[in-house]
Amino acid sequence: MIDPMANLDPAAPGPELDPSGGDGTQQEVFDMDAYRSNFRKMDKIRSFMGIASGCVAGVCGLTGLSGLACFLVLHIIVSLSILATKMKFSLHSYSISKSESIMSFLLADFQKCAMSFMLFWTLFFGLVYLF
Helix, strand or coil, X not given: CCCHHHCCXXXXXXXXXXXXXCCCCCCCXXXXXXXXXXXHHHHHHHHHHHHHHHHHHHHXXXXXXXXXXXHHHHHHHHHHHHHHHHCCCCHHHCCCCCCCCHHHHHCCCHHHHHHHHHHHHHHHHHHHHHC
C-alpha cells in the first residue's frame, strides 16, 4: 500500500512485490521511497517552524526561558498537527520502528530546529529592539 502522505502514484513502475512472501502468509510491505518522501516533508515543515517561531519570539521580545518555552510549545504543536492531520494518529503505520513512541516523534529534529530558532530569534530581536 502506498501511503497518501507521500503522494506517490501506485500505478508508477516499481518493483513487483508479492505481499504473501511466496509462502501464502501475509506480510507487511514497507515502501522506503514513501518513507523517505514523508521524512523529507516533515523535516521541511519542522525547519520552517523553527524559523517562523524564531521570528515570532524575536518580534514579541521574548527573552530567556520565555523564548525557549515559545519554541518548545510551537514545536510540539506543529508535530501534533502533523500527527493528527497527515498521519491520523497512526504513527506505527508511518515509521520503520514499530516501537517508536509518540514522545520520540514529537521531539524529532528538536536540536536542528532549535539552531534555526536561535538564529532567527536573535536576528529579529536585534532588528526590532536594538536598532
